[in-house]
Amino acid sequence: MSILLVEDDASIAIVITAALEAEGFGVTCCDSVAERDRLLAGHAYEALVTDVMLTDGDGIESLPAVRALHPDMPVIILSAQNTLDTAVRASDTGAFEYFPKPFDIDELARTVRQAVGSSAAGRAEGLDDGGNDGLPLVGRSAPMQAVFRMITRVLRNDLTVLILGESGTGKELVAEAIHQLGQRRTGPFVAVNTAAIPAELIESELFGHEKGAFTGAVARHIGKFEQAAGGTLFLDEIGDMPMQAQTRLLRALQSGSIRRVGGREEIAIDTRIVAATNKDLEPLIAAGLFREDLYYRLNVVPIHMPALRDRPDDIDALAQHFLKAAAAEGLPRRQLTRDASDLLARQPWRGNVRELKNFIFRLALLAREDVVDAAALQPLLISTQRGEEGERDAEPGLDAAVARWLARAEPEAGSVYDEALAAFERPLFAEVLRKTGGNQLRAAQILGINRNTLRKRLSDLALDPEGFGRPG
Numbered sequence: 249m250s251i252l253l254v255e256d257d258a259s260i261a262i263v264i265t266a267a268l269e270a271e272g273f274g275v276t277c278c279d280s281v282a283e284r285d286r287l288l289a290g291h292a293y294e295a296l297v298t299d300v301m302l303t304d305g306d307g308i309e310s311l312p313a314v315r316a317l318h319p320d321m322p323v324i325i326l327s328a329q330n331t332l333d334t335a336v337r338a339s340d341t342g343a344f345e346y347f348p349k350p351f352d353i354d355e356l357a358r359t360v361r362q363a364v365g366s367s368a369a370g371r372a373e374g375l376d377d378g379g380n381d382g383l384p385l386v387g388r389s390a391p392m393q394a395v396f397r398m399i400t401r402v403l404r405n406d407l408t409v410l411i412l413g414e415s416g417t418g419k420e421l422v423a424e425a426i427h428q429l430g431q432r433r434t435g436p437f438v439a440v441n442t443a444a445i446p447a448e449l450i451e452s453e454l455f456g457h458e459k460g461a462f463t464g465a466v467a468r469h470i471g472k473f474e475q476a477a478g479g480t481l482f483l484d485e486i487g488d489m490p491m492q493a494q495t496r497l498l499r500a501l502q503s504g505s506i507r508r509v510g511g512r513e514e515i516a517i518d519t520r521i522v523a524a525t526n527k528d529l530e531p532l533i534a535a536g537l538f539r540e541d542l543y544y545r546l547n548v549v550p551i552h553m554p555a556l557r558d559r560p561d562d563i564d565a566l567a568q569h570f571l572k573a574a575a576a577e578g579l580p581r582r583q584l585t586r587d588a589s590d591l592l593a594r595q596p597w598r599g600n601v602r603e604l605k606n607f608i609f610r611l612a613l614l615a616r617e618d619v620v621d622a623a624a625l626q627p628l629l630i631s632t633q634r635g636e637e638g639e640r641d642a643e644p645g646l647d648a649a650v651a652r653w654l655a656r657a658e659p660e661a662g663s664v665y666d667e668a669l670a671a672f673e674r675p676l677f678a679e680v681l682r683k684t685g686g687n688q689l690r691a692a693q694i695l696g697i698n699r700n701t702l703r704k705r706l707s708d709l710a711l712d713p714e715g716f717g718r719p720g
């Protein structure tokens with residue numbers, strides 16, 4: 249069984265050859281596109297393992313010619329240009345697997361064995377034009393490479409994707425990338441924040457209604473499912489969806505069709521579903537706040553977004569990206585010195601990429617010099633951190649917390665009010681429930697609000713009154 253390895257870095261070639269030989273393969277090695285084509289013209293190999301940047305050309309660009317000659321030969325791509333664009337170009341060639349460098353050599357050997365063992369049928373897909381420059385999903389760290397690989401796996405199918413991760417980690421951006429790069433890219437991308445829609449309106453928002461379906465339904469309304477026909481429906485904050493709406497959504501997904509409120513016609517769903525949540529769904533399921541059956545329906549392909557603090561290697565690239573974006577929006581063009589970048593990489597970024605982005609825009613606006621060093625960065629960071637303390641610390645810090653929420657807000661699609669309200673209500677309700685041992689009636693009396701209002705807010709905030717023990 250022979251493998252053709254195309255790699256112009258001699259030391260990497262030696263390591264890969266040894267690993268593949270240990271797996272029982274014979275390995276022929278070359279270091280250029282021209283040599284590869286000469287070898288392939290005269291011999292059929294079991295698999296091709298190739299680097300992308302070669303001395304005489306791009307190993308991916310010239311793959312269509314190789315595929316034409318050997319359509320069933322698995323191709324495994326190794327790349328040091330770890331961008332989403334490279335991952336997508338690799339997957340567009342129908343490559344069996346894509347390995348960002350540095351990679352685990354044992355995993356590569358295992359993958360080659362699997363590729364050789366697999367039938368050609370699963371890979372016999374057409375070639376695509378590739379070329380998806382300009383996608384703004386920045387990240388070269390290993391955790392982001394894992395995200396890119398997952399994205400490439402869902403581009404040629406309509407499987408339901410569930411994106412999990414803290415707020416601000418880029419879940420919506422990933423959903424957009426899946427849409428833009430996938431087979432439904434010519435259709436619409438419709439995003440719905442399911443938590444922001446009141447329970448009584450959700451059915452009409454998602455599924456639409458007919459004229460006269462209820463008081464106020466003065467005209468037919470086409471819901472999000474239908475608006476997204478031919479494209480992708482992004483259901484954001486799915487963990488905050490009210491129970492009743494969860495049931496309706498599940499029914500639609502199970503039957504593959506919807507009915508407008510007040511309508512008779514069953515309308516087939518023709519949209520890919522991508523859902524996202526920043527909540528840990530399993531405890532919500534355990535607490536009876538999220539339907540387990542809906543979870544399984546949505547969680548066909550999970551994509552886990554890493555928190556920014558778990559990929560500090562990406563912080564500098566993101567900061568550079570946002571400095572450019574700020575300049576493109578007319579703010580002064582700033583530069584960060586090495587020590588300033590290092591300082592940024594050491595921050596906790598609890599609000600993840602969103603917080604970093606807003607911080608960089610603020611820096612572009614407020615910095616005194618075009619070249620920003622650590623000393624100039626420090627005061628701006630301190631004001632951000634004060635904001636965080638404020639949020640933890642109640643009154644004296646309340647102003648700072650408000651300033652921080654506003655600083656983090658998206659200019660056009662902000663959710664400051666909801667975020668601030670939740671941040672305030674959560675500790676308040678938790679404390680009152682602790683004091684009343686979980687008794688909602690007493691808690692509502694102390695708070696001076698209606699018991700049903702309290703129950704609804706607790707459910708929205710995924711706070712389980714049972715968890716606060718017995719009345720004391």
Ligand SMILES: Nc1ncnc2c1ncn2[C@@H]1O[C@H](COP(=O)(O)OP(=O)(O)OP(=O)(O)O)[C@@H](O)[C@H]1O
Pocket residue numbers: 384385386387413414415416417418419420421422484525526566569601602605
């Ligand atoms: N990898 C990335 N590269 C470039 N920009 C990013 C990246 N990740 C996130 N962003 C930017 O950060 C901001 C927040 O991202 P996004 O809205 O996708 O996060 P989210 O996880 O959906 O947040 P939430 O859970 O609060 O809805 C957006 O402006 C987005 O463009």
